[in-house]
Amino acid sequence: MAHHVSGLGISPTSMDPRSHITDIFVFRSPGDADRTILVMCINPHSPITADAVDSESVYEFGVDNDGDAVNDVAFRVRFSPVAGDSQSASVQLATGRGPAADVEAGETIIADAPVTFGAKPEITAVGDFRFFAGLRSDPFFADPIGAGNNFQWTGQDFFADKNVFGIVLEVPNSVLGPDPQVGVWARVLVPHDGRLVQGDRAGRPGIDNNFNHSDDDKRVWNQQEPVKDRELFLDKFAHIFEHGGYPKDEAVTLAEGLLPDLVTYDYSSAAGSPNGRNLTDDVINEGIALLTKGAAPHDGLRPHDDLSSEFPFLGDPH
Template sequence: MSHHLSGPNLRSPKGDARLDLTDLFVFPAAEPGRTVLIMNVNPFAPTQGEAFHPDAVYRINVDLDGDNRADLAYSFVFDAPHDGRQTVTVHRAEGADARSHEPTGPAVITGAAVDFGRVPSIVHSGGYRFFAGLRSDPFFADLDGIVNGFQWTGNDFGLDKNVFGIVLEVDDDELGPGPIGVWARVSLRQDGQLLSVDRGAHPSLTAYFNAEEVKDAYNAGEPADDWDAYREAWTAVLAHTGGYGQADAEAALRTVLPDVLRYDRSQPAAYPNGRTLRDDVTSARLAMVSGGKVTDDHIPPHTDLLTVFPYLGQAHAVAP
């Protein structure tokens, strides 16, 4: 999987698909001088959740100075769905406010309609371009082949799947002049407290590296703590799966720990420099964990991707 089913025992966090972060993407927009940020959730939408969770805070964090802490954050808060309709408010936070998991900062988009149809409704507000709703899942991988000892089946897990997409396009000036780091988080409000139940940036980390008993703690954690918390255990994984020595394992892990997706806009966007919807992240992760022994699962990118906003393909029809 990419980041799908990132709770313990290959289940969604809290057993709720609406809280399940599936993928994060960062790449240049079709319009020059702008950047696209996408977080997808709900790996089996809409059958395991017909709307975004109204008690959740969905968030994209941006590190502007390389310290693996948020300097800028966009929080997406959805109201309770009613008669098949739902709206969302987008908050923008800076500085210390961006490091809180709460939806702090001013609202830059208010009461935007969530789109559950097949034609995207796009919101333009204050230099932002925004969409939230049901779209096709861009993730492509031969999961059956991976599970069955790399005996490839040619079956693409994501070919007919949908997700709930959150797509925000911003001016580059909003993100400062230098490289940025990005990660996504989903938090749930329960008993008056906001608990981080999922977070991530790089694809297919928790599935390969995290033992079941640490997945909840990982999802609640902060990227700035990742290297100290997970270096030793993840080095052991690479030694087992790819025959790595310690120095080589640590060098490989430096590309994914802390779990922050770096994006230098002065260089072409291609994973791990950002991530486009066509990047073959499954093959990249297979090559990493196998020590170069397995380099391709032979599944191509999806053909329904758009070249313009919101970039995610039209949702697949869902059987009643």
């Protein structure tokens, strides 16, 4: 199911749910064709843990704007420790392949933004950027019990009453690059042996959970960058499609369409998935239809009705 249960506890550098990405969303800002919304949902255990995010980790959106699956732009979010009932966040922007690869590079575009602990979102606007971080209702909708029972759907949305920690950033399209067709992914860099390493990553929904079945594959996958995806995983992904009934050549073509694992997004278009991903896109049924050649029935679920029409768009926490 999406990325909610993929990889958590598999990698020694991502045992902490605060370092776990559940979903990312990329879509045109409603009412403004010149701006894009980036959403990263963290921590499927929110608010069970004392702190929803890790102040020693870096939460990053990466953007490839020339089609080589290497970051050309990076937005890096860092959080202060929780002190009393408050916490703050800063956002760095690194532009260019070199700075985007250097976790310490970039300019601070948002500093000391308040993190929202209550229901009313605290929004920070600086220049062309808007930012939100805090506990929110999980926008993901799915029936994992039915999916695990050979698509015998229960009709129950497991995530309807769940929360996540949401990081939402509104950016001008011009920062993403001159070509409107880009690839976006998210990762969490976590402290390990005195340095920051990649502990978790997410792109298209459902990729890690549905295609990487062994602990070793999950470990390698979550610690590598998209540029290596085809080299290391194309044959394994194609085999999954073959197992679903596709002939070998078609299976390879489908696997190539999923790798590298980036959310493909054309910011000149407001269309949803597979162009970016809206909060209301029915990505689970899209993915199941692809994997089963349309054999599985629709699960009957619909997007959550607590989404907001205004920034930061995620619903109030439960």
